[in-house]
Amino acid sequence: MKYVHLDSVESGQYLGRTIFASNGSILLSEGVQLTVFMINTLNRIGVTMIYIQDPNLEDVEIPEILSEETKRIVMQQMGQTFAAIQSGKEFNSRSMSISINTLLDEVMKNRDVLIQLTDIRTKDNEMYVHATNVCMMAVLIGINMGFSETQLKELAVGALLHDVGKAELLFDDESLDLKRHHTWRGFELLKSKREFSLLVAHVAFQHHEAMDGSGLPRGLLSEDIHVYAKITAVANMYDNLLFDISLGRRMMPYEACEHMMALAETKLDRDILIQFLKIVSIYPTGSSVRLSSRETGVVVGQHRGLPSRPIVRIVKQDTMDRELDIKEIDLAKHTTLFIEQVL
Template identity: 60%
Template sequence: MRYVSIDHVEPGQYLGKTIYSANGTVLLGAGVQLTVYMISTLNRIGVTMLYIQDPMFEDVETDDMLSEATKQGMIQAMNSTFEAIRSGKDWNTQMIGSSVDSLLTDVMSNKEVLVQLTDIRTKDNGQYIHAINVCLLSSVMGINMGLNYQQLKELATGALLHDIGKTGMREEDLLIPDLKGHHTWRGYEKLKSRREFSLLIAHVALQHHERVDGLGLPRGLAGDEIHLYAKIVSAADTYERLVHPLPPQAKKLLPHEACEEMMAMSEKQLDHEVLLQFNRIVSVYPNGTAVRLSNKQTGVVVRQHRGLPGRPVIRIVQGEASRFDVKELDLAKETTVFIEAVLS
C-alpha cells in the first residue's frame, strides 16, 4: 500500500484501507476499485489522504495495533454515546467499557509495534477517530510507563471521553472564554456523575488542557497539580491536533514535524517525561509514506524499527515498467542517509 493525497488518486486504483462512516458502518471497503464518482464524493466529505494498493508495495502493511473489529466497535460506541447525550438520553457506560477492554487487548498484544495513525477520516467520523487515536496513544504510553491494568483502563476511558464536554456545544460556544462553560468543565460534570467510572476519569476531561507551566485551562494548574493521566492525554491530544487540525483549513503538520513542535513545548505546555515516552512509541514516518532521501533518491517507507522511529526501511523503485530495479535501504544501517522530505 501507499499513502497518497486524494488529489493524486486516479479512477481504477484500488482502496487500501476501509473507510468508516460516523455510525461505524463501512463507507468504502478495502479492495474496492475507485471510480470518478467515489473519488469526488470522498473529496466532498473531507477525505484528504488515502491508502491505495500498489503492486510494487503490495506487501507493505500499516502495522495497525487495532483490529478492524475493534475500530468499528469503538466508532459505534462513540456514536451511540454522543448521540444519546445530544438528545438528552441516558448513555451506556458498559458499551464504552467494552470498547476500552477491546482496545487494551489489542494494544497489549502488539506493544512492540510503533503507533501509526492510519485511519481515514471524514467530516462526519473525525471526532470519533480523534478520540480513538488519543485513546490509543495514551494507552501505549501508559503501558510503557508501567501502569497496571486498572490504571490503564482509567487512563484509556478518560482519553476516549476527554472531549465529551463538547457534545451539544455550538462551534462558536467553544471559542467563548467562559471557564464554567468550557468543554473541560462540561465533560467533568458529565463524567463525575457516573458511578461506574472512577473520579480520575472525570479529571482527565477536566485537566487535559492544563499546562505544566500553569498557563492552561480551566484552572491554571501547574506541574504535579496536574494528574499523570491528564498529562499523558494532553500529549496525545496535542499530537493529534497538530497532524489533524481543527478547523481542517488550519496548517497541518507531518508526523515528524509535529514531534519536533511538541519537543519545543517541553516543560511549558507538556510534561518532559511524558514527551520522552511519546517519542518512543509513535511512528514519525508511517508505512506507505513516500519520501525523498538526502541522496536525492525517492522511495516508500516499508518497515519500522522499534526504538528508532526516525530510521525506517525505504523501498526504492527505479526503471521502466518492463525492467524495474527494486532495492531497500535500511536507514538504521545507512547512518549517513536521512529523510529529507515527505512527498504526497
C-alpha cells in the same frame, strides 16, 4: 499499500484500507476500484489522505495496533454516547466499558507496534477517530510507564472520553465564560458516573492544562495536574497537530514531534514526552519520501527505538528494457543517508 493525498488518486486505482462512517458502518471497503464519482465524493466529505494498493508494494504489511473491527466497535459506541448526551439521555456506561476492554486487550497484544495515525477521516467520523487515537496512544504511554491494569483502564476511559463535553452543543467553546468550556462540561457529565473512577472526569477536566499554568480552564501548575491528564494532553496534541486544520497547516509526524519537544516543561510533561517518542512512527509505512541521495521511495519498514531511520524501498524503471530495478535501503545501516522530505 501507499499512503497518498486524495488529489493524486486516479480513477481505476484500488482502495487499500476501508473507510468507516461515524456509526461504524462501512462507507467504502478495502479493495474497491475507485471511480471519479467515488473520488469526488470522498473529497466532498472531507477525506484528504487515503491508502491505495500498489503492485510494487503488495508484500508490504502495515501493522495495526487495533483491528478494523475493534475500531468499528469503538466508533459505534462513541457515536451512540454522543447521540445520547445530545438528546439529554444517559449514555450506557457498561457498553462503553466493554468496548474499552476490547481496545485494551488489542493494545496490550500489539504493544510493540509503532503508532501510525493514518486512518481515513471524514467530516462525519473525525471526532470519533480522534478519540480512538488519543485513547490508543495514551494506553501505550501508560504501558511504558508501568501502569497497572486498573490504572490503564482508568486512563483508557478518560482518554477516550476526554472531549465528551463537546457533545453538548449548547454553548460555544470559545465563550469567555470558562465554565462553559468543554472541559467543564465533560467533567460535569462524567463525575456522576459511578461506574467510572472520578479520575476519568478529571482527565476531561484537565487535558487542556499546561505545565506552566497557562492552560485552561483553571490555569493549574504541573504538580496539580493528574498524570492521566498529562498523558492525554500529549496524545491529544499530537493527533490535533496532524489532523486539525483549525490549528493552521497540518503537520507531518516528524514536524509534530519536533514541535512538541520544544514545548517540554512549558506546555507538556518532559518525562511523558520521552515515553511518547518511543511509541510513534515518525515516517509512517506507506508514505513517500525523498532521501538525501535525491532518490525517492516508499517507507516499507520500521525500527522500534529508531523511528527516524526506517526502511525505504526505491523502485526505478530501466528505460531500455523496461524492467523494474527495486532496492531497499535500511537507514539504520546507511547512517550517512537521511530523509529530506515527505512527498
